Amino acid sequence: MNSKQGEMESPVSSQNWQRNLTAAIAIETWFRRGLALLASIPILITIAIIAIVLIESFLFFQEISLWQFLTDTQWTPSFRSNPQYGILVLASATFMVTAIAAVTAVPLGIMGAVYLAEYATPNIRRFLKPALEAISGIPTVVLGYFTLLVFTPFLKNIIPELETFNALSAGIIVGILITPTIASLSEDALRNVPDEFRDGAYALGFTKSETIIKILIPAAFPGIIASITLAISQALGETMIVAIAAGQNPNLTLNPLVAVETMTTFIIQVSLGTVESGSLLFHTIFTVGAILFLITLALNTFGNWLTRRSEKQIAGLLTPQAELSQQEAPAGTIAEEFEYTQALGERIKNTVVEQERWQQRFRFWRERGFRLLTLLAAFTGIIVLLVLFYDLAQRGLPQLDWQFLTSFASRKAEQSGILAALAGTLWLFLLAAILIVPVGIGAAIYLEEYYPDNWLNRVIEINIANLAAVPSIIYGLLGLQLFVHLLEPITKGNTILAAGLTVAAIALPTVIITSRSALREISESIRQGGAAVGMTKGQMLRYLVIPAALPRLITGVLLALSQAVGETAALLAVGAAASVRFIPELQSKYITLPVQIFHWLQSPSEEVRNNAAAATIVLLVLVLLLNVIAVFLRDFYRRLA
Amino acid sequence: MQTLSRQTQQDIILQCNDVSVYYDRQCAVKGINLEILRHEIVGLIGPSGCGKSSLLRCFNRLNDLVKGTKVTGWISLNGQNIYDPSVNPVELRKQVGMVFQRPNPFPKSIYDNIAVGLKVNGYRGDKDELVEYSLRQVGLWEEVKNRLKKNALTLSGGQQQRLCIARAIALQPDIILMDEPCSALDPISTARIEELIRELQKDYTLIVVTHNLKQASLISDRVAFFDFQGEQEEAGHLIEYDRSEIIFQRPSYRATQDYVTGRRMPLR
Known part of the structure; x- marks a missing residue:
């Protein structure tokens, strides 16, 4: 060290330090x-x-019996004479929309996750992941607009009997909305699968798609189920898309082509009018809300629990277990055992036939096909976004x-x-x-x-x-x-x-x-x-x-x-x-x-x-x-x- | 465990009396009696996990921050028990500075790294002057005087560690604790820090935990050797405490002898 640097006089004297710690501690408290x-x-x-x-639910059930609530087949709470309170009507609509959303989102989400975790280059991933998240950031009223004005007319070309308001198109777009939830959490689950599993599968001559389908997805399964659970709870509570595009028509049906009314839509519909606080109708929307709350709460609790559990499980997969072979050796002499093994070996050698050429080619094409499917799944949401932007520009920009x-x-x-x-x-x-x-x-x-x-x-x-x-x-x-x-x-x-x-x-x-x-x-x-x-x-x-x-x-x-x-x-x-x-x-x-x-x-x-x-x-x-x-x-x- | 009877009472700056440290119920270090003299450099050596760092962190009561820690016995600094209820650990830490294993500058400018300590301790003098003085003391002034407003994380590891030392000495402490200050540094930076430690001895008392025996013999006036007693024992004990040359050349205990001559692997 340069000795000159040490020669400066110390500028400190003891009265320079005045700290009021008591006041500081009092303020902090x-x-x-x-x-x-x-x-x-x-x-x-x-x-x-x-x-x-x-x-509110308690007040509701003071007036309407639980039996009526569960078994009526009509939902007409705003009728002046003889209103009916069959929750089944709203529940069936909600579950139908959710089921359509799940059927859309589960394959898209899982395949998208596979693409992100296993195929995408880091550059594509860096762009794709925020783009996917952008879809869940879009106000759902915008997606409702898209469903009503773009997607339903498009579907009508394919299914002419589709009504203007229907469960099918609303359900599909809700599915697009929840796909990022499944894709993102499933991707985490896939990435958490230790590389040893991949190495092991490739060492046995698996192709990439075989590795993914037979090894990785089963290993990540609990995490994937958790992501689906959380996404379904999101779909159940989704309000604007269904309120705008699925109709406001309480209708006990499983036909996805007609207008229905979900639980969330009902709450919106009633709120749009004036409801007197304390009236039966007022109690009713809270009771419907209570049911929605309980279902989504249960699903979320289950989903979060499953996520935590599966993370622990995967972490424990690689921990070696103590050998359990301390039992008695099976009866029989070593010579017998040896003879049996020999015979078995001969039999196996004779059954292994060389794989046919076409089989190899099929494997190759299947490989490419699978990759293409995952790519398509990953980009579906972005395609929807682009169509939305195009339509908005067409209609909105001139205004x-x-x-x-x-x-x-x-x-x-x-x-x-x-x-x-x-x-x-x-x-x-x-x-x-x-x-x-x-x-x-x-x-x-x-x-x-x-x-x-x-x-x-x-x-x-x-x-x-x-x-x-x-x-x-x-x-x-x-x-x-x-x-x-x-x-x-x-x-x-x-x-x-x-x-x-x-x-x-x-x-x-x-x-x-x-x-x-x-x-x-x-x-x-x-x-x-x-x-x-x-x-x-x-x-x-x-x-x-x-x-x-x-x-x-x-x-x-x-x-x-x-x-x-x-x-x-x-x-x-x-x-x-x-x-x-x-x-x-x-x-x-x-x-x-x-x-x-x-x-x-x-x-x-x-x-x-x-x-x-x-x-x-x-x-x-x-x-x-x-x-x-x-x-x-x-x-x-x-x-x- | 010997006491330093030939020294007079006022020369003792820090004194441990039957100090034990427990984490939850596990004992990390047990029954330590130790006297540290003003303006000396004391090296704490011994195998990993024998409680050197745990003991070091009692001297500025940093152990208080770890939940479930219990310290028994008493430690006096300048004759005052630092575990007395009337002592606020926050004030104690102005008198007992500390430098850590990995350089941990604050994610702030070089200047603020030192100034923020002055601010919280209510320094009324000229801050710029004291920042410069501290940086000069650690030989960093010439290197950084033109970029005091730059983030401290832009410095090299060795410079960061010297900044952390400057941060500690800016508060004019009585004692500076160092917990393996060079273990994350390259040999050249290490040599500079070792040189610096010897320079600082003029103004401060230093207690340095180290796994590097050469470093311990190079910088320390006195060395305390800690070890486990027996195979089953989990807690560390103070085996021997004496002048550096005695510990390294003719220690009284076999365990010390084995450790300092490398007959036992000094882990890491």
């Missing part, structure tokens, strides 16, 4: 209590959802001009615009951001950094994962009861404030989950370094952990906000207006872009529907922008680290 309060919010939301649907952006909605389609909807969406974005940033990140900090890592914390974590998978329409019901009715003195009923609270509740679990994983990624060594220079826990968080996790925290918030901006079903449930001709205020009626699109789609007029296309372009640009910023931030951070 209060800060910590505040965070604990924030962390209790997701738990309160869970309790509120359960309490509301339980109480899209400055006047469209700056005018209020009008009866005259050519003068109509989206100003009120844009303002409403902006309001919603701001409200959701103001609510979820402190609550989501605060709760994540408390649960990850302060709350002990015990069984209760794990229960809370599972609970939040379940909350993230609850269909948004259930949050709509929560918002309707809690924010619109119970908190009316504050929110003034179905106002933008109530809507903001509702979408914040929807986005909150996602923010907590992504924030927790962002905090978890900050290494222990940095925290220890902070402690070693005399930082308190709070200073460690403030100066080291949160700044380092910030880009990923922001990414999580932006993705959640793009989800909030595209939310439709819950807003219809909490009473977004059908038409607003002023800039909304905090406690006024409001409309947002997706709600505007939904209402315009209800119109039979071609021009109004073209306006819906133009509004959809604006909505997609907004959502895309949020996603691009989020991805950009994440990559920027990766390069830095």
Whole structure:
């Protein structure tokens, strides 16, 4: 070392250090209590959802017997005289749509996962995976538009007897929507299969497709089943696609070509009218919601449990087991055994015939065919996206001009615009951001950094994962009861404030989950370094952990906000207006872009529907922008680290 | 275990009295009595898992951060028991700095890596001056003075480790703890750090855990040898503590002799 460097006089004298640790600790204690309060919010939301649907269902069954509910074959709760409450009608429609979605999504998802995990080059994968995820990020009202205006007319060419509203086309597009869930989780499961299995199969002369079908998919099977379970729960709760494209016609049928009404559609349909709080109809939508909630909760719990179990199982596959051959050797002499083996060997040698030439060729073609199929499956979603974009450009772009952006909605389609909807969406974005940033990140900090890592914390974590998978329409019901009715003195009923609270509740679990994983990624060594220079826990968080996790925290918030901006079903449930001709205020009626699109789609007029296309372009640009910023931030951070 | 009776009381900066460390119920190191003198460099050596690092982390109470850790006995720093309820470990850590096995600069600028420690400890003097002084002390100033605002992660491993040392000495601690400070570094960086440790002795007391016996003999005034007693024993004990040349040339115990002459594999 250069000795000159050491000669500088020490600038420190002891009175230079004045630390008020007592005050700092007092502030931190209060800060910590505040965070604990924030962390209790997701738990309160869970309790509120359960309490509301339980109480309302209880009131419902005071008036309608369970027997009637389960065995009636008609669903006419809005009839004045002799209403019928046969849940079978709605349930059968829901299950039919879900079954069609599953039949579409399971092969597409698994084959797509095979392509991603086994065939795709890293470059293709880098492009394909975000593109697949983009499909699940598209507001479902847009997919509803696509189903009604593009896909159903297309299917009609093939099946002329198809009705305009039908379960088949809605089911197929719901299937496209849930395919990424299956593809992404199944890909994880396939990648988790140890390479030893692949090596073993190739060493026996398996082709790639034989390896995949006979070895890899069976090994990854529990993980694949889990992905299907989670996707099906998503399909059951899907609202906008079915409400727009499957019809609103309660109809006990298994014919997929006609209009039906699912459970989610029923809730939307009732919410669009005015329902008196406390009426039987009001109890009814909550009872239907309760059933939906219970089914999706059960499926999610099962799916998450299966995922965890299969991960453990695969990890344990390579652990050698103790040999079990400590038993008695079978009776018989060694000579007998030897003779038998000899004879067996002769027989086998004589049966092995050389493989015919055509068999080899068949194997070769099957190989190529399989590869092509997986490729097609992986790109189906992207093809759908491209068709959607093309159609939007055809219909919507001509309508899209400055006047469209700056005018209020009008009866005259050519003068109509989206100003009120844009303002409403902006309001919603701001409200959701103001609510979820402190609550989501605060709760994540408390649960990850302060709350002990015990069984209760794990229960809370599972609970939040379940909350993230609850269909948004259930949050709509929560918002309707809690924010619109119970908190009316504050929110003034179905106002933008109530809507903001509702979408914040929807986005909150996602923010907590992504924030927790962002905090978890900050290494222990940095925290220890902070402690070693005399930082308190709070200073460690403030100066080291949160700044380092910030880009990923922001990414999580932006993705959640793009989800909030595209939310439709819950807003219809909490009473977004059908038409607003002023800039909304905090406690006024409001409309947002997706709600505007939904209402315009209800119109039979071609021009109004073209306006819906133009509004959809604006909505997609907004959502895309949020996603691009989020991805950009994440990559920027990766390069830095 | 011998005490250093010929030294007067005020020269002892750190004293361990029957210190044991438990993780959950498992004992990591047991019954340690040790006295460390001001301005000395003490090397802690011994096979892996015998509790050297566990003991080291008692001196700045970093063990407090690990759930389920229990420390018995007492440790006094300048005559004050650091495990006394009135002592806040956060304040203790200003007096006892620490450098870790892997360089762990904060993901911040080079300047902020040092300044943030000054800030949390309420330094009222001229921060720029103290940052420069600390960087000069570790011989890093000339290398980084033109890029103080650059992220510290852009430095090489050896530079990062010297930055971590600068970060520790900027707080003017009494003692600096080092937990295998060179194990993640190349030989040239290692030599620079070893040289630096000897320079720092003028101002600080240093306690260095190392697996490198040559390093231990090169830098230490005194060496403490830790080992398991017996085959079944899980916890480490202090076998021998004496001047460096005695430990390496004529130790009193067979176990020490075997270890320092390499007759036993010093794991890793």
